[in-house]
Every structure is written in structure tokens, then in C-alpha cells.
Amino acid sequence: MLPPFWSGRWGVCIFFLLSGFVLTHSVRRPVPGRSRLSQYLMFVLRRQIRLMSVFIPLTLYAVWMNALPMPQTGPFLPDGYWTDVCKAIASPYVALAGVSWDPQNGVAWTLGVELRVALIFPLIRFLAASVPRFREKSTTDTVERGEGISSAHPTESGLSVEQERETERERDTNPLWTLQVVSRILWGIVVLYEWLRDHIESIPDIFGSQLNRDVRYSFFFVAGAYIYIHRERITVWVNTWLSTKRVRKSILLAGLLFYTGNATFFDVYPTVICFVLALSLSSWRRVLTHPVLLLLGRLSFCVYMIHSPYFALVKRLTLAEDMPFNNTLSRTLCGPILTSLLYAIPCYHMFERPGTRLLGWMKGRYVSPQPR
Secondary structure, eight states, X not given: OOOHHHHHHHHHHHHHHHHHHHHHXXXXXXXXXXXXHHHHHHHHHHHHHHHHHHHHHHHHHHHHHHTSOOOXXXXXXOTTHHHHHHHHHHHHHHGGGXXXXXXXXXXXXXXXXXHHHHHHHHHHHHHHHHHHHHHHHHHHHHHHTTOSOOTTSBOTTSOBHHHHHHHHHHHHHHHHHHHHHHHHHHHHHHHHHHHHHHHOTTSOOIIIIISOHHHHHHHHHHHHHHHHHTHHHHHHHHHHHHTOHHHHHHHHXXXXXXXXXXXXXXXXXXXXXXXXXXXXXXXXXXXXXOHHHHHXXXXXXXXXXHHHHHHHHHHHHHOOOOXXXXXXXXXXXXXXHXXXXXXXXXXXXXXXXXXXXXXXXXXXXHOOOOOO
16 A cells, blocks of 8 residues: 555645646746636636635534544544544645644645645736736826826836736746746655655654744745845846756756666656656647646646545544555556545535625625616
């Protein structure tokens, strides 16, 4: 059996890389106008709002369950079962309060990484996007007050107001592309370090005992702030670095040589992941923009972040094993993704559809009447 720690960790690796196909391609060749990442993150934010209306009661229910004594019945009842289920159900929002979990718990480790990013980063993106919109509104109000500036009137830079607004949108979007790329690289370094530490005893455990996991997240945000300050220089450097064919070939060759040197079962995952990473950095535009890969990346992102709370609820009702992290299917490359897709339809009908109806009902009930 594959330990929960490994299957959860590499499941997140695969999930991040698949969802990064769109990202990597767009970093190399920025899309003018509304960026693909901006649409993608706003889609995730809207999905999170729909899920939030149902997950808040589940969070309260999980907190209430955590106060009860742990059950003693069931053929597959592991140690700490009751606490793990409660944490898995409540993790999307309890994690924001800084609750620390054992990194050996695959479910908690997975949710602790992907759900914090899925919940926090779209919010930051939304706040960052609202600043230029507020400026545009102020400019529009100034024009309406009759200060003599029209949208077609050239400004000091020689561009029209609309062209300047479009330039500001692109300028505000490009650093976020770089932030996402660097955060993925930093996150991959941490995962690779943890993997090496598990195989080499002489490597110190700097991310486990000496530093708190929340400090690691804080490091990502500090790095993101630094990148935003030096966004223009870093954006040019990243685009230049990704356009070098020698760098892409070196990444592919070094990864294959490193991971195939000791061809054991656990080396299959990083070998494939390294190959996919090198492929995503390549210039194969047809592969990167293939509709199947784009669809699979979005499904893996959106479904993976809701399947664990749903399965935790199922495990609570059935007292079954943690199958998505322990069964034979998880040994394969597509195991974590397939087990996620298996729960896509029931997740939608149990969580997202009620949340959508609730938001629609609230919108229809509390919308302000239009003047006749």
C-alpha cells in the first residue's frame, strides 16, 4: 500500500502541474487584454463563494463533532480517526486561522497547501484588481464632471485613455504570472527537500522541527511581495529564461538522470513529474494549448480542492478506510485525479448546486428594485 503521506504529496504535485499548463504557456507568451489567469482565478473565486455557503455549516458541524468522544466501533477505525475527519471537513476555513497539523497526515497536508492558496490568492487577486477599477471609476467621474478629457483624447504619453487603461491592466497582471511561477518553484523546492530528507538521514529537518509550517507560508508571501516590488525586472528575466531552449533541455535531462538513477517504485512519481515540468517549459504550443490538457488542468484544480471534505464526510458515515490515499488506484499516475473525478458529480449536487441556488435566491430577494 502507498502511504497516505506520499500519495497525498505527489497527488498535489500532479494537481499543481496540470493546472500550471495554462499558466506556464501564458507566462511565456502573455495574452493581451484580459489575461487567462485572471479569468481562471475569478472562476475559482466564484466557485469558492458558492461552496462557502454550504461549507460554513459543515465547519460548525465538524467543530461540534470534535468536542464529542471518539467512537470505538467500526472494523477500519484508525488512531485519531475522529479528529482527522473533523479537520478534513473544516480545513478550508479553519486553516486560515493558523491551525497546525501533522504533516504525516496526507489529507491534512494536502488541504493545508492547496486550500490556503485556493482561498487566499483569489482574494488577493480580487483586491489587486479592484484598485485600478477604482481609479478608472474616479477618472470616469472626473470626465463626467466636465473636465474636458474624453476616452479618445490623447494623454501625456501619447495614448488614449482606453489604451492607458489596457496598459495598466497588463502591467498589473504580469507580476501575478511571475508570482505564480516563482511560488510553484519555491513550493517544489520544499517538496523536493522533504523527499530528500526522508531518504537521507544526514539532512537536517529545517522545515519540520526548527521552523513552523506557517513560517513557510509566510516566506511565500514575503517572496511574493518582493517579486511584486521588482516585477518588471523579474518578468523580463523569467520570459527570457523560459525562451532558452538549452535551459529546457537541461531541466529535462537532469531530471531524468537524477530520478532514474535509482529506479524504485517511489521514483516513478518524481520522474513523471519532472518530465511534465520540462514539457510545460518547452515550446510545444500545440501540446500546451491542447483542449484536453486545459480541461484536465481546470478539473484537477476545482475538483481536487473539494473532494477531500466530501470524502471525509463519507468516511464519517461509513467508517471506511481512507481509500483515495491508500488503495491500489492511488499507485498510478492518474490515481489522485481519477479518485477526485469520481466524486465530481456528487460533490456538485451536494455542495455547489445548493450553494448556487442559495446565492441566486438571495440575489433575487435582496436585489434593490430598479426605478421605473
